[in-house]
Amino acid sequence: xxxxxxxxxxxxxxxxxxxxxxxxxxxxxxxxxxxxxxxxxxxxxxxxxxxxxxxxxxxxxxxxxxxxxxxxxxxxxxxxxxxxxxxxxxxxxxxxxxxxxxxxxxxxxxxxxxxxxxxxxxxxxxxxxxxxxxxxxxxxxxxxxxxxxxxxxxxxxxxxxxxxxxxxxxxxxxxxxxxxxxxxxxxxxxxxxxxxxxxxxxxxxxxxxxxxxxxxxxxxxxxxxxxxxxxxxxxxxxxxxxxxxxxxxxxxxxxxxxxxxxxxxxxxxxxxxxxxxxxxxxxxxxxxxxxxxxxxxxxxxxxxxxxxxxxxxxxxxxxxxxxxxxxxxxxxxxxxxxxxxxxxxxxxxxxxxxxxxxxxxxxxxxxxxxxxxxxxxxxxxxxxxxxxxxxxxxxxxxxxxxxxxxxxxxxxxxxxxxxxxxxxxxxxxxxxxxxxxxxxxxxxxxxxxxxxxxxxxxxxxxxxxxxxxxxx
Amino acid sequence: xxxxxxxxxxxxxxxxxxxxxxxxxxxxxxxxxxxxxxxxxxxxxxxxxxxxxxxxxxxxxxxxxxxxxxxxxxxxxxxxxxxxxxxxxxxxxxxxxxxxxxxxxxxxxxxxxxxxxxxxxxxxxxxxxxxxxxxxxxxxxxxxxxxxxxxxxxxxxxxxxxxxxxxxxxxxxxxxxxxxxxxxxxxxxxxxxxxxxxxxxxxxxxxxxxxxxxxxxxxxxxxxxxxxxxxxxxxxxxxxxxxxxxxxxxxxxxxxxxxxxxxxxxxxxxxxxxxxxxxxxxxxxxx
Numbered sequence: 051x052x053x054x055x056x057x058x059x060x061x062x063x064x065x066x067x068x069x070x071x072x073x074x075x076x077x078x079x080x081x082x083x084x085x086x087x088x089x090x091x092x093x094x095x096x097x098x099x100x101x102x103x104x105x106x107x108x109x110x111x112x113x114x115x116x117x118x119x120x121x122x123x124x125x126x127x128x129x130x131x132x133x134x135x136x137x138x139x140x141x142x143x144x145x146x147x148x149x150x151x152x153x154x155x156x157x158x159x160x161x162x163x164x165x166x167x168x169x170x171x172x173x174x175x176x177x178x179x180x181x182x183x184x185x186x187x188x189x190x191x192x193x194x195x196x197x198x199x200x201x202x203x204x205x206x207x208x209x210x211x212x213x214x215x216x217x218x219x220x221x222x223x224x225x226x227x228x229x230x231x232x233x234x235x236x237x238x239x240x241x242x243x244x245x246x247x248x249x250x251x252x253x254x255x256x257x258x259x260x261x262x263x264x265x266x267x268x269x270x271x272x273x274x275x276x277x278x279x280x281x282x283x284x285x286x287x288x289x290x291x292x293x294x295x296x297x298x299x300x301x302x303x304x305x306x307x308x309x310x311x312x313x314x315x316x317x318x319x320x321x322x323x324x325x326x327x328x329x330x331x332x333x334x335x336x337x338x339x340x341x342x343x344x345x346x347x348x349x350x351x352x353x354x355x356x357x358x359x360x361x362x363x364x365x366x367x368x369x370x371x372x373x374x375x376x377x378x379x380x381x382x383x384x385x386x387x388x389x390x391x392x393x394x395x396x397x398x399x400x401x402x403x404x405x406x407x408x409x410x411x412x413x414x415x416x417x418x419x420x421x422x423x424x425x426x427x428x429x430x431x432x433x434x435x436x437x438x439x440x441x442x443x444x445x446x447x448x449x450x451x452x453x454x455x456x457x458x459x460x461x462x463x464x465x466x467x468x469x470x471x472x473x474x475x476x477x478x479x480x481x482x483x484x485x486x487x488x489x490x491x492x493x494x495x496x497x498x499x500x501x502x503x504x505x506x507x508x509x510x511x512x513x514x515x516x517x518x519x520x521x522x
Numbered sequence: 523x524x525x526x527x528x529x530x531x532x533x534x535x536x537x538x539x540x541x542x543x544x545x546x547x548x549x550x551x552x553x554x555x556x557x558x559x560x561x562x563x564x565x566x567x568x569x570x571x572x573x574x575x576x577x578x579x580x581x582x583x584x585x586x587x588x589x590x591x592x593x594x595x596x597x598x599x600x601x602x603x604x605x606x607x608x609x610x611x612x613x614x615x616x617x618x619x620x621x622x623x624x625x626x627x628x629x630x631x632x633x634x635x636x637x638x639x640x641x642x643x644x645x646x647x648x649x650x651x652x653x654x655x656x657x658x659x660x661x662x663x664x665x666x667x668x669x670x671x672x673x674x675x676x677x678x679x680x681x682x683x684x685x686x687x688x689x690x691x692x693x694x695x696x697x698x699x700x701x702x703x704x705x706x707x708x709x710x711x712x713x714x715x716x717x718x719x720x721x722x723x724x725x726x727x728x729x730x731x732x733x734x735x736x737x738x739x740x741x742x743x744x745x746x747x748x749x750x751x752x753x754x755x756x757x758x759x760x761x762x763x764x765x766x767x768x769x770x771x772x773x774x775x776x777x778x779x780x781x782x783x784x785x786x787x788x789x790x791x792x793x794x795x796x797x798x799x800x801x802x803x804x805x806x807x808x809x
Contacts, residue, residue, distance in 0.1 A: 353807045366808040369555055372798045382797040389661070389793035393668045396675065400623035403613025404679060432658070432797070504612050505622030513619035515608055517600050518686040520774060 056080035057090050070097050078302075082334075085302040088115040092124070101128055109268055110301060173218045173251045175285070186212050190221060202229050213242060218251035227259060239263065247276075250283075254290035261294070277306065281314035288323050295327060299334075307331050315344075322348045322357035329364060338368065346371045374435075378475050383425065383433035390424030390494065391417060398501035416500025423493025430487030434478040445476030536637060541742075542717035544754060546641075547648040551711035551745045554655035562659045563650035566666060567643050570692055573631045574639045582635060603688025604629035604674045606681075630670035632690040642692045648712060649696070649703045656706055656809065657794045665794040669698020669787040676783025683770025689777055694784035700752055701788025706795070706809050710748035719744060756785060 051059075060076030063069045074097035081090050091111035095104040105128055111121040178186070193208035206229055212222035223242060230239035240263055246256045257280050264273035277294045280286045291314045298307035311328040318324050329344035345368075348361035376382060398413035399406060434440060450472040478486070499506065540546050554560075580588065581595035604625050611618040621628065633639040654662040673694020678685075703710065720742050730737045762778040765771065771779075792800060795809075803809045 349807060353805055362807045366555075370796075370798045370802065376797045376801055379797070382800065385793055385800070386661070386797075389664060389668075389790070392790065392793065393664060393671070396668065396671045397623060397626070400609060400626055400671070400675060401612060403610045404675065405610075405613035408613040502623055504617070505624045508617060508620065508622040509624060512621070514597075515601060515605070515618050515620035517596065518605060518607070518688060520687050 053080045053084035053087065056083070057087060057093075060090070061093055064093060064096055073097060081302040082304070085304070086114050088112075088118050088121065092118070092121055095124065104128055105268075106265070109270060113270065172216055173246070173249050174216050174220070175250075175252055178216065182215055186215055186219065193222075193225065202233070206230060210242070213246075217249045218246040218253045218256055220253055220255065223253070223256060231263070236263070236267075250285060252285040252287060254287045254293070257286070257290055258293060261297075274306070277310060278313075281310040282317050284317045286314070286317070288318065288321055291318075291324060292327055295331070299331070304331065304335055308335070320351055322351050322355060322361065325351075326357050326361045326364070329361065333364075342368045342371055374473055374475050377433070377435040377473060378437035379433075380436045380439070383428050383436055386428040386432065387421055387424035390427075391421040394420035394497055394501050397498070401502050401504045410503075412500045412503050416497045416503075419493050419500060420497035423490045423497055426486045426490030427494060428490075429478070430483045430490060434483050435473065435475050437475060440476045440478045443478055443482050445478045445482075447475065448473050448477045537715065538717065540641065541715035544758065545714035545716035545719060545746055545751055546644070547712045547714045547751060548644060548743065549713040550648055550652050551713050552652070552707070554652055556655050558655065558659075560651040560654045560659075562654050562662045562666075563646060566650070566663075566692075567646060570631055570633065570639060570643060574633050574636070578632060579636070599632070599688045599690060602628040602632060603690045604678075605686055605688050606678045606684070607686040609678065626671045626674050627667065629674060629688070629690050630667070630692050630695050633692070634690060638691060642696055645696045646692065646699065649699050652707060652710070653699050653702050653791075656702075656796060656799050657791075658796055661794040665702070665791060666695045666699060668790065669784050670695030672787035673697065673780040673784030676786070677777050677780035680767050680779055680783065681770055682767075683772040685770075685772040687772070687774050689780060691777075694777075694780040697781045697784035698787040700755065701785040702791040703748060704752040705788055705791060706799075706803065708749040711745040712748050712751050713743055714746045714751060715742050716744060716746070717742065719746070756782070759785075
């Protein structure tokens, strides 16, 4: 179903059938296909009750079409009814006691406490000296005392002092920014957060708070910039990147989710969780080949870890990927030829009356020939890229296969082979493959003649065997 | 018309009786990975069916106005079935005629009656397609023939009794395919008809029906784990096979020893599976 049809059905479900859940589902599907439908975003506001989310949807609609009058009007209405003071950001400490309303907070001197943070302060990534640790503990304890006394300003001062030692100290930054934000010193809160980010912190909370702050002030550009920057940072934690990607996906910004993950995978090449997530995004976008490649990379990093298993599970629903390592292996080709050899041996021993010592030289020669012929046949058909054989016989690296993604499914159905990654190793020339295939086939036929020599003689000179006792 | 209805009723009654105590697999619930047409499985089923319907069947059941031709049927079985006496005579100076070791091929495409053919082909249909998918068409054919040969050889060599009864049927090869399925896809699901299972299921279904009205109280066909189903079939064959190995058996009937040796032939599947699948299997990944 196309995006427009889904949109229309979603609207009908909400407006006429009063089925909000179904309407939401349809609108979400429509937006997944076409995120630039401002009316769909607007209708989506009818499916949620909280003002924050509704505002978010309206902002998306306005981003697509800034002149959308309905959206502007609705936004105005919502802003008028919204609580004047912004709610605390997600970063607000959960365990902190109820904070006084903004109006009752005594005026605090402007950003002096923040200025105490040194611009070259270290992050938590560098180890703390025992003296520093002691100092931090004392400051945090003192801050707790102040907070219990309801002297939030003084507490903030202590937390900021901690941030002077370690710019991204988890407890200190959480409390300081949370309280500063509630007291409406948003600039200060923002500055603390951005200093930590500038210092290269690896604390996920800090980045998420920065994004949250930007979004609360409807500064989506800054939020998006942060979302773009973080995944490319080698020290950015995986969970944070996943969180960012999920946010993009929730907003149906699949392109941005993809961009973020691609950058993240580049900066975290050994991260299974990111590779699996990237595969999931590709799957959502119906880019099967890339999705498989991601899952395959993830599973090759280790199949026994949780995400290795996850990748493997997802990969199991696709056609496997054939790699150059597998294509180039002589051992794997010899293994297939061995299959011919053991089949020939079994025929030979039957031809010798199931008596090993009775096997003649012809039988053994047939077995040897079947192994060699099998190897030639395997080389011509399923293993034409063995290293270094293919190169020595004048093989060249095959040109990359150009398959239209739309035709991919058709190709899978037609060829029924493992989906091929573009190969970087030489393949035997076609003439050599035909030659080897022909020689191999002749050798196998000859081998069959040798291992079954006695039985073929019997067929040539056929006599009716006596009936078995039981059937007489 | 009456004949057709009686035939359908007969088929249904046989299926019901076949699937009451032991589960009868009818389909693989999982999709294949390479999504290629399993023409080798189709080919094998077709050859088996043609050999029976066009060659053995008319002798056994008669055709048109012709009555059954028992001597011709016995002659074919004796000449092209797998017989210990004929095979072992190849090691001596005087052979006993026939087609020698080539009987290993002919015997695995012959069936004693229509039900023998039907039951074997339904197993081949269920398990063969996925193994063919895992091996590729030609390698699957070689493996199938190989497993059939192992079954023939095993049933003769492991039976200490002098048993000159022709062995026929595809079951040894098919047990090889089933063994390969157990090795490669132990977690697969097989849709099976199972009367006893359906009875056991009733109390559980009744409880589930309370919360979900779509649950059916009676379901003859159910997905069973492949490992369970295959081990049931191995277990059925183990007792009689051990009896044959220790005390010998020179009576006719089902050759359980051929089934088990065919099953053991599955260990060689690693010579026949696709290279990418082998690499995946060895690294502990899903195949």
